[in-house]
Amino acid sequence: MLTLSLSFLRMSIYSDIKNSIPFIKETSRAANYYYMISDLYVDGKKIKLVCAHTTNGAIKICRAQIKELIEEFATYDRVIMCGDWNTTNFSQFKKAGYSLANDSSLITFPSKSYALDNIVVKGLHIDDVKVIKTNLSDHYPLVCRITVH
Helix, strand or coil: CEEEEEEEECCEEEECCCCCCCCEEEECCCCCCEEEEEEEEECCEEEEEEEEECCCCCHHHHHHHHHHHHHHCCCCCCEEEEEECCCCCCHHHHHCCCEECCCCCCCCECCCCECCEEEEEECCEEEEEEECCCCCCCCCCEEEEEEEC
16 A cells, blocks of 8 residues: 655645656647646556646536546546636536545635636545645636545
């Protein structure tokens, strides 16, 4: 078992495993948004790591973008998706078998008191979730520990 600590702040991901996250930038088919992907190997197990920023202001477009991401990575056993999802409704992820780091109780967008940012995982375990209150961005970083079994 290995534990990985991740923090997410806008389009940045930080890992406690040095030099472990080389990213490739992708552009979406559904609408005008982008995401970054990487393959992370922990104890020989492949984890697909995705960092996304969905469209703000149009809920139908945002939901289509989330659906596209879920479908894109459906064949992977272990997935970490983190992002500014621009929604507080994460039911699509739950229906697809993902676990949420933020159950909407942690405010990540303080100016409107919303929980827009989340880390969602499939095939992994999340615990020790917290928000760091800082003025580095208009969003607070979301930090969690992810365990690979």
